[in-house]
Amino acid sequence: MLWLITFILIVLTASYHRMSLRLTTGLIGLWLAAYLVTHDLDSFSQGLWAAFLLIFMPLNIDSLRLRLISRPMFKLMKSALPPMSQTEREALEAGTVWWDAELFSGKPEWKVLLDLPPAKLSAEEQAFIDGPVETLCAMLNDWDITRNRMDLPKEVWDYIKQQKFCGIIIPEQYGGLEFSEMAHSEIVMKLSSRSSTAAVTVMVPNSLGPAKLLLAYGTEAQKNHYLPRLAKGEEIPAFALTGPHAGSDAGAMPDTGVVCYGDFEGKKTLGIRLNWEKRYITLGPVATVLGLAFKLYDPDHLLGDKEAIGITVALIPTDTPGVSIGRRHFPLDSAFQNGPNWGKDVFIPMDWIIGGVDQVGNGWKMLVQCLATGRAISLPALSVGGAKFTSRNTGAYARIRKQFNVPIGEFEGIEEPLAHMAGQTYILDAARKVTCAALDQGEKPSVISAILKYELTERMRKVINDGMDIQGGSGICMGPRNYLGRLYQVIPVSITVEGANILTRTMMIFGQGAIRCHPYIQKEMAALSQTDAELALKQFDQVFFEHIGFFMRNYATSYWMRLTNARFIQVPGDENTRPYFRQIARLSAGFAVLADIALLTLGGALKRKERISGHFADALSNLYLCSCVLKHYQNQGSLKEDLPLLHWACQQTLYQSQQSLLAILRKLPMPQGIWVLRALFSRRPMRPLAAFLSAIAFPLGKPCNPPDDNLIHQCASLLLADSPVRDRLTHGIYINDKPDDATGRIEVAFKAVLAAAPIEAKIKKAQKQKLLTKGDPSQLVSEALAKSVITQQEADLIDKANQARLAAITVDDFSPEELTGVKRS
Template sequence: MSTLTKLRKRYLSDPAFKMFKKVLPPLSDTEREAMEAGSVWWDGELFGGNPNWNTLLTYPQPKLSDEEQAFIDNKLEPLLDMLNDYQIVQEDKDLSPEVWEYLRKEKFFSLIIGKEYGGLDFSAHANSTIVTRIATKSLSAAVSVMVPNSLGPGELLTHYGTQEQKDYWLPRLAHGEDIPCFALTGPEAGSDAGGIPDLGVVCYDEYQGEQVLGIRVSWNKRYITLAPVATVLGLAFKLHDPDGLIGDNKELGITCALIPADHPGVEIGERHDPLNLAFMNGPTRGNDVFIPMDWVIGGQDYVGRGWRMLVECLSAGRGISLPALGTAVGHLTARTTGAYAYVRKQFGMSIGNFEGVAQAMGRIGGFTYMLEASRTLTTTSLDMDETPGIVTAIAKYHMTEMARTILNDAMDVHAGRAIQLGPMNYIGHHYFGMPVAITVEGANILTRNLMIFGQGATRCHPYVLSEMEAAANPDSREGAKAFDKLLASHISFAVGNVSKSLLNAFSGSYFNSSPVSGETAKYYKQLSRMSRALAVAADFAMLSLGGELKRREMVSARLGDILSHLYLASAVLKRYEDEGRQQQDLPFVHYGLQHCLHQCGVAFDEVLANFPRKGVGRLLRTLLFPLGIHYAAPKDEVAVKIAELLMRPGKQRDRLTHLCYVGKQEDDPVGLMERAFIAMYEVKDLERKIAKAVKAGTIPRKASLTEKLQIALDEGIVTDADVKKMQNADQLRQRAIQVDHFSAAHFKKGGLQPGKAA
């Protein structure tokens, strides 16, 4: 050992090792399993402070296989034509028997089951695409399809089931003979799934006339999707072995089992009412229900391994299902709000021409581009056989929150057209549904405050997890030796990040590299700066706060916001490159990247202003932003340009909203709005002629449209064909902007009667 190494160990690493063991944030077993279960992907590059952008750009471009595209064209489209969301939600409170049968027959419940068992074995990208497109027509139908293809018996059996379990259950699930649900959440165990109170005890009891080893389990679960119609119940519970029947450990941990719904003691069939949507959701209970040991998923060897199984599968499902719902809201609101803003007129012009409306539409269009970009980048990771828990948590949280934001914008633009429920309302049920997406598979408020940075800081950091393992090594000598090597590298890493952060601050990130030229090059440079600044802030936070950082949820949430917006911005850049750098997409690209950089700046400012160690906050501000934080929100002209693009039919609008279902039926509400929009756009030149004549005084300003057209015809301004075209367009416009109304008998009697005063 060199003299320098001896001095470093004596005066630096050994004292640091002792301090590190004291301030080390304690990891529970469930936290450790959660971190070990997932993989680190692009999030590790962003957290490390020096992202290799070429790595991002060389990730495979998401594409559907010929088989997947054929399913979408030939199986999905007929399903969408069958769905009547108003009837599903407001009248039947259920999918129709024909839809249920079609879903079973055409294997919509077996998108992730292997072909050897009769499933479709589709990619994560195809799974997400199918759910997204269904969700633009009916959230209730989309949820019914996505749950069996997310966290549930199908996925758990595929990864962990015994061969006997796979051979029996997977073909039945693939062909729709059985409908699965998975019971994880209960009244007191939601986001804290590790706190499951439901208990099982290993014992012997009688099953089919024989004494067999099994489990007597009791449970009380809530909010379980498909439970009211499920024929097989996946169940998570804590298992105890007080008599040591299967080993010396009496506390075996979380275990997952598969139980037929008609098994004695299983209570199932009741329904919740999830914000007036119609997907099947309800409770299930059981009290001292005996099940054979071979009903444990994976068999006896997988007893107590349920938490890790759930974390691995949940991270994948979280990256597909809920982001798909958020993306569907983007496709739907961008297409319909652009159309409505064009056909709806106030003060003689389309409301989309008002700057206040254009601002909301800019956000809708910009977020829609970012939602689709994030959806495809996240499914790319899953199709690369990654299980990036932090990436999927980012996708789930931010994509559902973006959807909530643009739904509010769409409601504002549609105004009265959006708040009256009926067959004509194409966004009302989505407005009810987004809080459901925000709540499930990890409540958003906890995902943001506890998970994204709380786990990401340890999991994605190039050194911290290894340092924690060294500090936890029961062999102190070996732990100290490993820690010394890691600390030397960590110090070099931190010093490099601090010095380069200062250089970035004073040079405007000029010396950072970009893998491309053109208008997006500056964004790569600025995002690299934010990545490096995050690495510095994370090191200072962990060093100064130690285990206290877990309790400083506001600090953790804001640092997580920085990591999240770096990921979302990466997705926008990746999509722009994947789609051939189409110049007409630049307004959407600029909006997304300006938004993400601005949010990074806001989060940094709030972290530094509220850092628990005030001196550390001031030091970080000096090191990272000595000249201030100057990232502005998206520019007004970008929002206006996007609004104009949403109100212009053509290939670009079709690409932006390509997953939105536009029905051909006469009464399809989105189809009607689309036809009115196209018809009105096609007479825009004729409208200009009329407006010019009005301005010249040839046509009275306050005349009705019929009167204006007659005068214009008499004056030779328009032809008979022009008049018919404008009348047809206006008739479609009038139909499209109407809202549903019902007879008094439609509603329950009570209160005031029609025509009677109070």
């Protein structure tokens, strides 16, 4: 047993330090020599020598390794490599990798994350947010927009155009604002806390749309013509991709363009004859220019030898003959402009293609490259705005509203969703700010953009659901006083657009991440695709054995950190954050091991195992979110007052990541010969003997646990008090103290109730001393005043709080005529 343990330690140590194959062979040879010195050369010893020679001789002699190991593996993997369409290939190659690649490595390099400068606003950007954005928010009445107008008022449209809200990303040389990605995010976040209609109207032209495509791929003539007009709002853009038969599968679009000659402005012109039908197009009904995606064909070979050229994108003025727009969809009582459009035999010249003739067939590549950044900004910003808005106002409501003479926020049943709201909002804002900082440094992380789109919209949905649960009847009765109902209704819109969340989770995050972020998979695929057979084999041999070393290192690292609960690894941070850095490192190593096992056991079939890939996506996403929380806490000065939020956020994300890895272990078709892998994560045995051995030889260490009751109480309390922590958590949304405003009256009542709280405490004390009758202290003002328990000034404060409380909890009601618009006869 001692010799066996020694052998295992040698292998694990060599793997942990990624020693070279020859050095590892030498160490094992020395172990074997030492064994032979102390034992007789019996049949068992001879068997050990034979096994050593059979295994390590081929590994260390290049010609033998190529012939006996690498060539069969090359053939096996080449046959197992699934066919990949051009659209899949271009989607996989979109954007760049960043911290996601570090998490995939199993050994994150913390400097990559922690040396990232915090995202900051310039003086000009801050002035715009404090000025035009604040003014625009004050102009918005969401009930009027969604109930009466089903659109933004004309004066709001005019103000958006005048202040260049549609030109946030357009450079100053073209008349735009040229703001940072952080400023872009802050603007959308603030608007979303006032009106989702206004937020969507502003974010779409600055996200995936004509402006972004022109900046990346347009000709100088196209930029000079369109960008100044887009910045000033003289052109309203829309991007037309999705159709009745092509949603997430853009490659299936039936919309076509045929290269031909036609009449344009009285001249015979080489161009394209288009036919299309699109739907779900935001700003489509009011657009003046469409960015249209279609499949281009050249049957007469007017452009070259290729007949099916591929997806192409063109800019088409909507007053072009044959274009039909104007009809609207009605997405869940939302008022933002969204609708279908059609084109019948629409002829356009070739120079309307974005980028000109040189960019024909490159449309899908253009789209996925632009989406890699746009998806990381707009919908995440909208989600954070919704979460901050709900946390601030519902937390205040829970302090204002009383039941059984107690603020409802003090009930344990209410504390849990309040803590969830506060913690999730902290996670969302951390991910938003850290990712914007990376984008402003030039990163274009496509996998991370998918993580943000999925995780932030889903977590925002849960925060708003919590808010609705706490609001109760006041949340479900629509009217101008209801600040949450419309936001609740519009949640599924963000879940659906820019890549439906189900597919984003099950197909994109891990499906793309496993190839883009893994240090060896893409290299192996490149070697397998080489046309030169000998060169391909040599490249594959090198990468394949590096991959094996990478796997063994991660296995040993995961094993050691599981054994010690990662106590002995070097990580950054202070006494509050180091445990979380260690757990990220531990789970990252485990994630890397399981990813390789999944690729080994499933191969190309993994992309069809969406339940497994979904759990991988959850594990990776939560590790990224936890990393962002730690970085965000550092960026904000590691404030002691924020520790409850830090602990809740880290414990929740690490627990979710751990549980996702456990779910993978239960689902992977893992061979019995590597059952020990389960012992790294799970107490659930594959067989009794495995459970017995793992319990004795490999103690599991302390697992990650979700936030406990004490932490839940601390986080909930943060939303019930007027404090700098609450203000930091909800910073950047629109806040007002107008008593006739839906959220203003909540803010007014919150402060009035808090001001009256010490006086109510004085009345409660008098009740305990039997100086006053029992009951709600806020209703005993006259008696307390008559018995000199409180002063007149204190009585006035309680009266003011009672009036403000009533205004805040009052629910709208309507006459039948007001609801139906039809007068009774």
